[in-house]
Amino acid sequence: MQCTNILTLTVPQHPGFNSAIIAFQLQSLLNDPGQLSTLLERIPNPPTSSPDLSMSIQMAADKMIWDYTVKGTWKHGTAYKYASQLRQIVEFLGKDRLVHSLNLADLTNLQETLSKKKKNTRALVPLDELDLINTGVEEIVRGETAHRYFNLLKQFMTYCAHKKWVIKLPLNEVMLPPLSKQQRHYKTFSPLELQGVFHSRIYTTQATENFRWTPFSYCFWLPLLGAFTGARPGELCQLYAGDIFKSAGVWVIRITDEGPDQRLKTVFSAREIPIHPTLVDIGFLDFVAMRQKEGGRYRPLFPELPYDKKHGFARTASRWFSGQGANDHGYLPECGFYKGMGACLYSFRHTFVNTLRNGVGAQELMIKMLVGHGTNDDTTTNYGEELSLPRRQETIAKVNFDVDLSHISWENYQKLQQRKPHCHKEKRRAPDPRRR
Numbered sequence: 001m002q003c004t005n006i007l008t009l010t011v012p013q014h015p016g017f018n019s020a021i022i023a024f025q026l027q028s029l030l031n032d033p034g035q036l037s038t039l040l041e042r043i044p045n046p047p048t049s050s051p052d053l054s055m056s057i058q059m060a061a062d063k064m065i066w067d068y069t070v071k072g073t074w075k076h077g078t079a080y081k082y083a084s085q086l087r088q089i090v091e092f093l094g095k096d097r098l099v100h101s102l103n104l105a106d107l108t109n110l111q112e113t114l115s116k117k118k119k120n121t122r123a124l125v126p127l128d129e130l131d132l133i134n135t136g137v138e139e140i141v142r143g144e145t146a147h148r149y150f151n152l153l154k155q156f157m158t159y160c161a162h163k164k165w166v167i168k169l170p171l172n173e174v175m176l177p178p179l180s181k182q183q184r185h186y187k188t189f190s191p192l193e194l195q196g197v198f199h200s201r202i203y204t205t206q207a208t209e210n211f212r213w214t215p216f217s218y219c220f221w222l223p224l225l226g227a228f229t230g231a232r233p234g235e236l237c238q239l240y241a242g243d244i245f246k247s248a249g250v251w252v253i254r255i256t257d258e259g260p261d262q263r264l265k266t267v268f269s270a271r272e273i274p275i276h277p278t279l280v281d282i283g284f285l286d287f288v289a290m291r292q293k294e295g296g297r298y299r300p301l302f303p304e305l306p307y308d309k310k311h312g313f314a315r316t317a318s319r320w321f322s323g324q325g326a327n328d329h330g331y332l333p334e335c336g337f338y339k340g341m342g343a344c345l346y347s348f349r350h351t352f353v354n355t356l357r358n359g360v361g362a363q364e365l366m367i368k369m370l371v372g373h374g375t376n377d378d379t380t381t382n383y384g385e386e387l388s389l390p391r392r393q394e395t396i397a398k399v400n401f402d403v404d405l406s407h408i409s410w411e412n413y414q415k416l417q418q419r420k421p422h423c424h425k426e427k428r429r430a431p432d433p434r435r436r
Contacts, residue, residue, distance in 0.1 A: 055165045057102070058095040061086050064159045075265060080310040082152060084122065089153050092124040099165040102157055107174040110153055114146040119325075124149075187342035189351045191402045196336035197223055203408045207415035214423045215416040218302040218317050219331075221287065224408070226348030228276035228399060229253060230356070230371045233345040235269070237305055237313035238262045242297030244275070244288045250393045251275040251285065255372060259298065261307055269372040274393035283410030306427035314345075316427075321345050352399065360398045370396065 065083045068074045074082050092113065093106060113124050154171045161168040189197070202219050205211050218237065225236050235255045240262075243254045252272040257264040264270055275284065291299045305313045322344045323330030329339050337343040353371055356362040368374070369387055417423050 053098065053100055055099045056095065057090055057093050057097050057099055060099045060160055060163070060165055061090045061156065063163075064156060067159075075263075085149055085152055086156060088122060088124050089149065089156070092126070099160050100167075102160065102166050102169070104169055104171075104174050106157075107150070107153060107171070110150060111174070114149055117146070117149075119145075186344060186346045186350050188354045189343075189347055193336065193343075194227070194351070194401050194403045198403055198405055198408060200331075200334045202331075202334075202413075205416060207412065207419065211416070214420055215413060216302075216304050216320075216423050217287070217417075218305055219320065220410070220413050221284070221302075222317055222321075222345060223348060224279060224282065225253075225284075226345055227352060227401065228279050228396070229273045230349050230352030231255060231273060232265065232269075232349060232372075233318060234263070234265075234312050234314040235372075237302060237317055239301045240297065241288055241291040241295070241299040241301060243301075244285075247272055248389045250389050251280070252389070261312070263312060266372070266374065268368075268374045271369065271372050272389065272392075273370060274389065274396045276396050276399060278405060282405070282408050287410055303426040304423070318345055351401075355399050355401065356395070359400065360395060362395050366392070366395055 065079075065086060069079045069083070089110065092110065093102075109127055110124070113127060116125055157166065157169055157171060160166045201211070201213070202215075202223075222233065222236055225231065226233065229236070231253070238259070238261065239253065240259050243256065243259070245252065245254070247254075252274055254272050255264070256262060256270055288301070291301055302313070302317075305316050307313055308315050319328075319330065321331045323332065323339065332339065332341075332343055335343070349371065353367060356367050356370070357364075362370075366387060370392060
């Protein structure tokens with residue numbers, strides 16, 4: 001039995017086309033399966049999906065925010081910031097504009113408008129308004145922030161290309177100038193600058209003096225803990241009393257996400273940090289014992305810090321130290337700093353790392369373990385004893401900032417708190433562990 005397939009072919013009218021010859025050649029090709037197979041192998045497969053030419057920039061950005069947040073590409077602590085900045089970029093490009101119209105000129109235009117973007121603003125100025133704006137250099141966003149916006153647009157274009165909403169663009173052809181060393185990092189404190197911090201009013205005011213500021217617990221402890229543990233401000237602000245305990249005979253601070261509303265920046269952030277002897281001398285363990293007596297394991301170390309779903313617990317503390325906006329300088333002037341120097345609570349972490357590297361001479365693997373940076377698992381297996389808790393304690397105990405701290409005492413600070421009872425006003429209470 002012979003199977004016959006009927007093929008209908010429509011040929012456009014053209015003086016050079018002879019339909020009879022075309023039909024004869026096509027029949028010859030069909031009669032030779034080997035030749036037909038060879039020809040079909042040369043024909044590229046059709047695309048699985050054609051570009052969606054109706055996709056708007058707003059719709060694409062919403063999809064990207066959803067994907068990156070749900071899949072964890074953007075961690076909880078930074079998702080809000082990136083989403084907010086991407087929405088600003090969308091407004092700048094045009095919400096109703098179609099995605100397939102994105103091009104390299106958009107990167108150049110963003111680069112230009114970032115040169116006039118003011119700090120603490122939530123809008124990118126349209127290009128036609130740039131010439132009308134007279135912005136002082138001290139009011140313009142720092143280089144690191146400008147690079148974040150610029151790279152976010154590149155990330156968005158790459159995402160759209162992966163989704164086949166736009167052709168892939170040579171994004172490396174448009175780049176911002178590289179960041180200087182000062183722009184890439186938060187400020188690292190010198191011994192003289194640390195002297196200014198730890199001899200400011202927080203640590204020198206006597207109970208017999210008249211003072212008008214509020215002696216919250218976090219104002220006293222966060223600079224000290226940041227300097228002697230290298231922990232991130234967000235990690236310190238979310239601590240519970242039960243996160244400080246003895247492990248293998250060593251007092252440690254456990255950084256974890258196991259407690260209510262606790263977060264980790266990365267999977268490597270979970271760690272146990274040995275407590276520096278200076279913190280013990282100042283009275284940190286007494287402070288922790290007081291909190292445990294007040295509410296047990298889940299008593300927050302700093303109950304006066306409110307919780308913010310978008311920013312965690314550190315926002316109030318960061319604003320206290322660094323201020324908010326151009327007119328609020330925070331606590332910085334009390335320490336001898338001015339706005340724009342890059343000084344913030346995160347600077348204590350950088351100072352700790354710098355001291356470990358250049359003062360103690362600690363190996364990089366040890367530094368990464370202490371501050372919660374990623375390590376190569378294949379490498380760490382060969383360093384068991386060298387990275388043990390006693391060895392980590394030995395390394396941290398060597399941290400010395402060459403600053404006189406003999407005047408700092410938690411017992412004395414409590415006397416200040418007794419004169420300002422409202423400093424104990426709680427913004428959050430210990431959660432009921434049964435509800436976890």
